Amino acid sequence: MTSLLMLSPAPLAEVVAGEVVLDVKFVEGMKLHSLLWPGKLRCVLWRGPHRIDEPMRYSLAQLGFELIILDHGAPVPDLLLDEAALVYCSADDMKHLDLPQAMSGRFGKLVYTIEQSLSGRMASGIAQQAKLRRRIGSAVFNLRHERRLRRALAQADGIHCNGYPAARAYQRLNGNPLRYLDNRMRxxxxxxxxxxxxxxxxxxxxxxxxxxxxxxxxxxxxxxxxxxxxxxxxxxxxxxxxxxxxxxxxxxxxxxxxxxxxxxxxxxxxxxxxxxxxxxxxxxxxxxxxxxxxxxxxxxxxxxxxxxxxxxxxxxxxxxxxxxxxxxxxxxxxxxxxxxxxxxxxxxxxxxxxxxxxxxxxxxxxxxxHSFETVFAQRMTHLRALVHADD
Known part of the structure; x- marks a missing residue:
């Protein structure tokens, strides 16, 4: 069965065994992924102090996808990477830029999403309400990791760029880019x-x-x-x-x-x-x-x-x-x-x-x-085509 593994920064809170609190928009999006993906869907979330914008309590059985919860900072288990036909994750937080090496030798494909260009991340860091030292630290962090980010995007099997600035900055690095405009307008x-x-x-x-x-x-x-x-x-x-x-x-x-x-x-x-x-x-x-x-x-x-x-x-x-x-x-x-x-x-x-x-x-x-349905279908079609490119 074709397995899609999503590594998400979405927030969660565990309530009791078998129940979690998740953001409503996140769960709705995952349900659409389940409908449009021809196989098993797994999603990895990490524990941690998170703010949930629109919280709702769910039982794991009613989610419609397999949810895997890891401790904060824990690596993705090798077994999940072994079984995945496609790994789909964000590159913006720079926590998974080692995945091209991790997926080397495995049959699965890797696709990153990216929303912010370097200039956008730098500007956001400078604009935040924080002490000058923290804002300078944010700028230094982004400058230091930009080369590593670009290398990971180039080595992935595909990239999805949300918005025009990210597409302009990164789509030429990869042979399978897709630009999209994320929104909730059905x-x-x-x-x-x-x-x-x-x-x-x-x-x-x-x-x-x-x-x-x-x-x-x-x-x-x-x-x-x-x-x-x-x-x-x-x-x-x-x-x-x-x-x-x-x-x-x-x-x-x-x-x-x-x-x-x-x-x-x-x-x-x-x-x-x-x-x-x-x-x-x-x-x-x-x-x-x-x-x-x-x-x-x-x-x-x-x-x-x-x-x-x-x-x-x-x-x-x-x-x-x-x-x-x-x-x-x-x-x-x-x-x-x-x-x-x-x-x-x-x-x-x-x-x-x-x-x-x-x-x-x-x-x-x-x-x-550029309605939600149109954009979402384009993204899922692009992912399915990448997985079946070698068929």
């Missing part, structure tokens, strides 16, 4: 034609433009940049609404800023929303534009998810959004000129409502071509 969740028509009438009527952003309220996301942007819009008399949805260490400062600047009538901070039942319908029906001030080139799923809801993106230029903008024609790039540059872009859209409508339709068309 086809039935895409914006309906009726919703697009309602949004079009509202936008063209001159009603206040409704901006929205969701995610983690962290320094990396630059969520505090929304305060001067909203303040300038209010000072210029531009009619607008701005919703920020999420939680994180900057939530208190953001809420205090909204109150101190007197923006409560136009700007709201809301807690995280259940993705399928609340967040997606809200974006489809109660927003016009996804506003992003992020400068890091992270391949966030929220980009494609916003497009799927019919929200074109007005975003600060970075390596990810610049390439996605060129591919989708579903939004606008803003240089790193701060709140003033973003304000000027918003003023132009306020006067050219037709551009918003056109970009909204382009957004849905692009997201449909």
């Amino acid at each position: 086809t039935p969740m895409l914006a309906r034609r009726s919703e697009h028509q309602i949004r079009t009438r509202r936008v063209l009527s001159g009603a206040p433009l409704r901006f929205l952003w969701y995610g983690a309220l962290t320094p990396e996301s630059r969520v505090l940049d929304y305060l001067p942007i909203a303040c300038l819009m209010a000072q210029r008399g531009l009619p607008f609404e701005l919703e920020i949805i999420g939680s994180g260490p900057l939530a208190g400062r953001l809420q205090d800023g909204i109150s101190a600047l007197g923006l409560g009538a136009q700007m709201r901070l809301l807690p995280p929303q259940p993705f399928d039942v609340n967040l997606i319908p809200r974006m489809r029906q109660r927003a016009d534009i996804f506003l992003s001030t992020r400068r890091l080139p992270t391949p966030l799923s929220s980009y494609v998810e916003a497009l799927g809801c019919g929200l074109p993106i007005l975003g600060t230029r970075n390596a990810m959004w610049s390439r996605l903008h060129a591919a989708s024609n579903a939004g606008w790039l803003v240089g790193r000129g701060g709140a003033g540059a973003m304000l000027r872009a918003i003023e132009r859209l306020h006067e050219d409502r037709g551009a918003v409508v056109k970009a909204s339709q382009n957004a849905v068309d692009f997201a449909r071509a």
